[in-house]
Amino acid sequence: MQELVAKTQPESAAAAAMGAPGRERLAGRRERMVRAMNCRPVDRPPVWLMRQAGRCLPEYRALREKHSFIELMRAPELAAELTLQPVRRFGFDAAILFSDILVVPEAMGQPFRFLEQGGVQMATPLRGAPDIRKLQEAGVPDRLPYVAAALKLIKRNLRGRAALLGFAGSPWTLASFMLEGGSAKKFVKARELFERDRNTYDLLAAKLTAAVAEFLQMQIACGVDAVQIFDSAGGDLPASDFEAASGRWMEEIVAKLNGLAPVIVYSKGTRAWDALAKIGASVIGVDHGIALEEAQRRLPQDTGIQGNLDPALLAGAEPEAVAAQTRRLLELMRGRNGYIFNLGHGVPPNARMENLQALAETVQNFV
Ligand code: CP3
Numbered sequence: 428m429q430e431l432v433a434k435t436q437p438e439s440a441a442a443a444a445m446g447a448p449g450r451e452r453l454a455g456r457r458e459r460m461v462r463a464m465n466c467r468p469v470d471r472p473p474v475w476l477m478r479q480a481g482r483c484l485p486e487y488r489a490l491r492e493k494h495s496f497i498e499l500m501r502a503p504e505l506a507a508e509l510t511l512q513p514v515r516r517f518g519f520d521a522a523i524l525f526s527d528i529l530v531v532p533e534a535m536g537q538p539f540r541f542l543e544q545g546g547v548q549m550a551t552p553l554r555g556a557p558d559i560r561k562l563q564e565a566g567v568p569d570r571l572p573y574v575a576a577a578l579k580l581i582k583r584n585l586r587g588r589a590a591l592l593g594f595a596g597s598p599w600t601l602a603s604f605m606l607e608g609g610s611a612k613k614f615v616k617a618r619e620l621f622e623r624d625r626n627t628y629d630l631l632a633a634k635l636t637a638a639v640a641e642f643l644q645m646q647i648a649c650g651v652d653a654v655q656i657f658d659s660a661g662g663d664l665p666a667s668d669f670e671a672a673s674g675r676w677m678e679e680i681v682a683k684l685n686g687l688a689p690v691i692v693y694s695k696g697t698r699a700w701d702a703l704a705k706i707g708a709s710v711i712g713v714d715h716g717i718a719l720e721e722a723q724r725r726l727p728q729d730t731g732i733q734g735n736l737d738p739a740l741l742a743g744a745e746p747e748a749v750a751a752q753t754r755r756l757l758e759l760m761r762g763r764n765g766y767i768f769n770l771g772h773g774v775p776p777n778a779r780m781e782n783l784q785a786l787a788e789t790v791q792n793f794v
Pocket of ligand 1: 476477478479480481482491496523524525526527528529541545546547594610657659773
């Protein structure tokens with residue numbers, strides 16, 4: 428059985444990130460992830476979880492008592508520590524930078540804050556073309572120096588033992604937050620703008636595309652092994668509009684990255700398969716609203732597939748049920764090159780540690 432990384436908390440956070448050498452089977456977790464993203468054969472599918480860093484972890488909550496989320500994200504030492512926490516605890520094959528998709532709008536001139544009661548609020552919503560014209564798309568990486576600083580620290584501490592993932596929001600998803608002015612039960616403003624004034628929507632999407640591409644290029648230059656584009660609002664679009672509102676902009680970002688690193692596109696709820704495949708991503712993230720068999724049938728063989736355990740299981744079910752469902756997906760994808768185990772969406776804040784443990788161990792012990 429594969430030993431997980433030391434469960435006791437190492438004294439010095441980032442420095443001891445991966446536990447003492449020899450405590451775990453260092454079976455090339457980074458290489459496993461990189462190979463899978465390139466659809467090459469692996470001993471077993473790699474595993475990491477969207478939103479693996481954060482509120483479900485007691486070691487995150489301990490730091491969060493002393494600092495706001497924004498402070499944690501902006502302090503490279505703390506962001507590095509939070510990135511490493513889940514990898515240290517569960518031995519995941521990939522670490523994802525501790526940050527947020529909303530740092531890009533902020534660096535373009537639209538700051539945000541998190542609300543006590545949950546959710547996020549932008550200082551002011553974008554109200555129309557004049558607001559959009561004012562957004563500064565050039566130089567975003569220079570205004571987010573803490574991201575590069577955190578990535579360099581993480582890289583140094585991981586020493587190649589797990590893959591490091593950078594990320595950004597998709598233009599459509601960022602536009603949804605920016606036009607709405609924060610979280611919303613239903614995002615309607617971006618749809619409205621897209622329908623009513625296509626030129627203005629395209630101006631915003633083009634600016635976001637330029638900003639996101641430059642931001643991801645910077646992350647790649649800092650040494651991330653791959654980047655994920657979160658198109659969490661993709662499924663708000665009818666399939667017929669997906670390409671024009673979201674897909675083509677992600678396709679442009681992938682083209683601008685010029686093959687420098689694999690790109691994972693996670694478009695929650697999107698069923699426009701041809702448009703998804705056309706983006707040119709190495710891997711497509713699949714949400715839990717669809718059977719993985721079907722996603723597999725609809726996506727090209729040479730594209731990786733990432734997903735799609737129902738995150739609700741992590742809070743509500745017993746560890747045996749989590750293990751059984753995890754095994755079901757692993758069996759289903761047996762022999763399919765390019766499969767990466769993940770959830771259908773992010774880890775919920777009330778996920779139980781024993782369930783995360785059961786998930787990780789089930790994948791790590793899969794033969
Ligand atoms: O995956 C990871 O572990 C890396 C870190 C990460 C965060 N946010 C940290 C976070 C990532 C990749 C994100 C992405 C993100 N942020 C998305 C796309 C993914 C998704 O879940 O669909 C979106 C839509 C956001 C925007 C966002 N961030 C909102 C709307 C909120 C508030 C609602 C909420 O969940 O609390 C956040 C907050 C946030 N981002 C937290 C964390 C750890 C919670 C902050 C806290 O401790 O209060």
